Amino acid sequence: MGNWIINNGLTAFILVVWMGINIFLFVWFYLFYDLGPQFFYTRHLLGSALAWARAPAAVLNFNCLLILLPVCRNLLSLIRGSFVCCGRTMRKQLDNNLSFHKLVAYMIALMTAVHMIAHLLNVEWYNNSRQGVYDALSTALSNLEDAGNTTYLNPIRITNLDPQQIPTYFVFTTIAGLTGVIITLALILIITSSMEVIRRSYFEVFWYTHHLFIIFFAGLVFHGAGRIVRSQTTTDPPHNFTFCKDRIEDWGRIPQCPVPQFAGGFPQTWMWVIGPMVLYLCERLLRFIRYVQTVRYRRIVMRPSKVLELQLQKNGFKMEVGQYVFLNCPAISQLEWHPFTMTSAPEEDFFSVHIRSAGDWTDKLIDIMQKLPEGAQGPKMGVDGPFGTASEDVFDYEVAMLVGAGIGVTPFASILKSIWYKFKESNPKLRTRKIYFYWLCRETHAFEWFADLLQVLESEMEERGMGDFLTYKLYLTRWDQSMADHAKVHSDEDKDVVTGLRQKTYYGRPAWDKEFEQVRKENPTSVVGTFLCGPEALAEVLLKKCAKYSDVDPRKTKFYFNKENF
Amino acid sequence: MGKIEWAMWANEQALASGLILLTGGIVGVAGQFRGWQFAAYAVAAGVFVCLLEYPRSKRSKGTSVERTGQYCFTVCVKSFGPLTRNYYVRAFLHAAICVPGGFMLATVLGCVCLGIASIIYFVAAIRGEHWEPILPRKESRMPVAESIKNPPQNPPPRPPAETRRKRVDDLEDAAYDNPISVTDN
Numbered sequence: 001m002g003n004w005i006i007n008n009g010l011t012a013f014i015l016v017v018w019m020g021i022n023i024f025l026f027v028w029f030y031l032f033y034d035l036g037p038q039f040f041y042t043r044h045l046l047g048s049a050l051a052w053a054r055a056p057a058a059v060l061n062f063n064c065l066l067i068l069l070p071v072c073r074n075l076l077s078l079i080r081g082s083f084v085c086c087g088r089t090m091r092k093q094l095d096n097n098l099s100f101h102k103l104v105a106y107m108i109a110l111m112t113a114v115h116m117i118a119h120l121l122n123v124e125w126y127n128n129s130r131q132g133v134y135d136a137l138s139t140a141l142s143n144l145e146d147a148g149n150t151t152y153l154n155p156i157r158i159t160n161l162d163p164q165q166i167p168t169y170f171v172f173t174t175i176a177g178l179t180g181v182i183i184t185l186a187l188i189l190i191i192t193s194s195m196e197v198i199r200r201s202y203f204e205v206f207w208y209t210h211h212l213f214i215i216f217f218a219g220l221v222f223h224g225a226g227r228i229v230r231s232q233t234t235t236d237p238p239h240n241f242t243f244c245k246d247r248i249e250d251w252g253r254i255p256q257c258p259v260p261q262f263a264g265g266f267p268q269t270w271m272w273v274i275g276p277m278v279l280y281l282c283e284r285l286l287r288f289i290r291y292v293q294t295v296r297y298r299r300i301v302m303r304p305s306k307v308l309e310l311q312l313q314k315n316g317f318k319m320e321v322g323q324y325v326f327l328n329c330p331a332i333s334q335l336e337w338h339p340f341t342m343t344s345a346p347e348e349d350f351f352s353v354h355i356r357s358a359g360d361w362t363d364k365l366i367d368i369m370q371k372l373p374e375g376a377q378g379p380k381m382g383v384d385g386p387f388g389t390a391s392e393d394v395f396d397y398e399v400a401m402l403v404g405a406g407i408g409v410t411p412f413a414s415i416l417k418s419i420w421y422k423f424k425e426s427n428p429k430l431r432t433r434k435i436y437f438y439w440l441c442r443e444t445h446a447f448e449w450f451a452d453l454l455q456v457l458e459s460e461m462e463e464r465g466m467g468d469f470l471t472y473k474l475y476l477t478r479w480d481q482s483m484a485d486h487a488k489v490h491s492d493e494d495k496d497v498v499t500g501l502r503q504k505t506y507y508g509r510p511a512w513d514k515e516f517e518q519v520r521k522e523n524p525t526s527v528v529g530t531f532l533c534g535p536e537a538l539a540e541v542l543l544k545k546c547a548k549y550s551d552v553d554p555r556k557t558k559f560y561f562n563k564e565n566f
Numbered sequence: 567m568g569k570i571e572w573a574m575w576a577n578e579q580a581l582a583s584g585l586i587l588l589t590g591g592i593v594g595v596a597g598q599f600r601g602w603q604f605a606a607y608a609v610a611a612g613v614f615v616c617l618l619e620y621p622r623s624k625r626s627k628g629t630s631v632e633r634t635g636q637y638c639f640t641v642c643v644k645s646f647g648p649l650t651r652n653y654y655v656r657a658f659l660h661a662a663i664c665v666p667g668g669f670m671l672a673t674v675l676g677c678v679c680l681g682i683a684s685i686i687y688f689v690a691a692i693r694g695e696h697w698e699p700i701l702p703r704k705e706s707r708m709p710v711a712e713s714i715k716n717p718p719q720n721p722p723p724r725p726p727a728e729t730r731r732k733r734v735d736d737l738e739d740a741a742y743d744n745p746i747s748v749t750d751n
Contacts, residue, residue, distance in 0.1 A: 113589070116675075117589070117593050120590070120593050120594075120597075120599075120671060120672050121593070121597055123671060124597060124599045124600070124671075124672075127600070163600055164600045164601040164669070164670065165669075167600075167670075167671035168670070168671045168674060171671060171674075181674075181675065181678075184675060185675070185678060185679070185682075188579075188582060188586070188675075188679055189579070189682070191582070192575065192578040192579045192582050193575060193578070195578050197574060197578070197622075197631060198574060198575055198578060201571075201574070201625075201628060202570045202571070202574065202575070204570070205570055205575055
């Protein structure tokens with residue numbers, strides 16, 4: 001339980017605050033419209049549907065403000081940089097930005113539905129009032145029009161059309177109605193193309209359709225310009241509705257009841273959304289500026305199994321361990337930006353990415369690079385970033401257990417290199433004395449480059465007599481009989497038959513109990529930090545083991561679990 | 567954008583449109599709007615579209631993800647054969663279904679959304695896509711080899727006791743080395 005609070009407490013708190021604001025806005029504006037005296041006559045025509053339409057509108061204003069903020073990744077990076085003092089948990093919240101974006105989107109969808117249904121009722125009842133179907137007061141109110149010394153209350157002015165078609169006609173000939181339909185349509189298209197199935201497999205459809213948000217916000221800002229939600233204004237002498245509502249014939253004839261005057265509310269949505277719209281514009285501008293900056297290729301290497309390593313340099317580029325960048329190659333696609341975790345350490349004077357063949361874009365990139373002559377510069381590349389949590393906590397622990405599963409091993413390339421550089425320079429920030437690295441994968445295809453890295457580190461450590469600094473174990477979780485036979489036959493050899501590394505490959509999944517026992521035995525008094533980049537199921541297993549093997553006695557071994565989303 | 571299967575998006579859009587038609591219809595009927603008959607139609611049409619669109623098609627490339635509990639719907643939809651398999655039919659069907667929704671405000675949005683879904687299905691049909699049911703794969707068991715049923719009756723042949731005797735004086739040339747001494751009986 002304590003662990004849950006530490007890991008998720010701040011997230012839960014933020015969600016509670018957000019939901020609280022939503023509920024507050026809803027209730028406040030509901031009561032404002034349902035109880036406010038200036039809406040008495042409006043309510044006579046519409047009942048509580050008025051409040052039911054206006055309350056979600058307020059919640060929509062708030063959420064449309066919020067929805068643009070989590071996707072300003074450069075802004076978020078800026079905030080994260082300035083939060084270095086304020087603790088890791090705060091910075092970690094900024095990495096859940098996409099989840100928050102989706103949550104806000106769900107709320108927008110829900111409130112749009114409520115808002116729309118309430119307005120359907122409103123339009124129908126306005127129409128009925130105008131047709132004279134209801135009581136005399138409603139008819140009298142609806143007859144008021146914008147002429148001479150009267151102002152209208154009922155926005156439906158037309159009567160000489162088929163009454164069934166008047167609502168549709170009204171919606172399509174008023175600013176509010178037309179913008180409402182257009183932006184709801186845009187919202188529906190955005191939502192259907194953002195479903196997980198579409199997003200994961202056909203990213204372009206998702207990305208291009210998502211740009212309908214421009215139409216959404218444009219329409220949203222003008223949605224209230226028609227000012228058709230009307231309230232009663234103060235007249236001189238005042239029109240007391242309690243007294244005058246039953247004296248319709250006397251309106252304008254007796255001093256206590258002048259003809260009631262109405263006016264629409266000042267449109268407010270633009271006040272809510274203009275800030276985030278400007279911020280988002282700056283964000284896109286910044287991405288464009290970064291894209292235009294020159295990126296030089298230091299080295300282009302084709303690794304085995306169709307993995308491309310790019311070593312790039314960019315002025316003023318500063319990275320931390322475990323961060324990622326977005327790459328854009330106009331020669332392949334003008335608009336596509338793809339994320340890649342960086343595999344170089346901050347101590348190096350370049351940054352590198354290892355790109356695996358995994359789809360259209362990567363295949364074309366590898367193709368272009370393979371056709372390049374020796375030593376030539378590659379195609380123009382735009383780089384945005386770096387983004388992501390800096391995993392600097394790794395350096396704080398005396399003993400580190402690093403677990404990388406599958407593609408999750410990539411950030412550890414950066415981490416391991418950085419640890420080694422820091423060790424060689426005797427960097428005081430590095431407290432690590434011992435590393436246990438567990439590499440789990442189904443097959444080593446596409447990760448031979450990582451095996452090479454481990455080999456290099458291994459030999460450098462041997463040279464310095466530091467063979468014990470790094471202990472690594474590779475687990476091949478998918479194996480068949482022929483692989484096992486092959487391993488058996490070569491079991492006497494010094495180097496592993498699969499990877500060429502000194503430490504042998506294990507088959508199957510690690511027995512975590514044994515591993516934790518071993519770490520505890522070899523480090524009886526240390527604080528051990530466990531870092532995982534891999535699937536959720538594994539995170540739960542490791543969390544349990546950390547709890548199980550940690551000793552209450554502060555002098556004995558303690559395990560702390562960190563799941564990083566690299 | 568080469569590998570997009572438009573039908574996947576058309577399916578999501580059509581399912582959403584069905585729900586919107588249904589909601590608009592319910593509001594129209596419950597609120598006793600003018601033209602509530604169109605709303606009642608929209609309720610029926612909405613339900614029909616949802617039932618038709620709920621089972622996802624199998625993708626021609628890549629893993630298909632089923633919607634929860636879609637198997638029964640898959641079987642129903644599959645039984646209509648070419649009517650549901652062909653996306654031209656679906657495109658025209660949706661275009662036809664959506665028209666009456668345009669006669670009343672409450673159902674207009676459902677009408678337009680379904681119209682858009684119809685257009686996307688039309689594009690999918692032009693590109694040659696069609697609906698494939700996602701059916702559970704039958705696990706084919708390897709047939710049990712005949713030899714398993716007839717274990718051997720006799721022990722394997724061994725050389726006579728003479729040669730089996732442990733030749734302690736000549737271990738190098740012995741056929742094999744018995745840990746227990748063998749006596750000939």
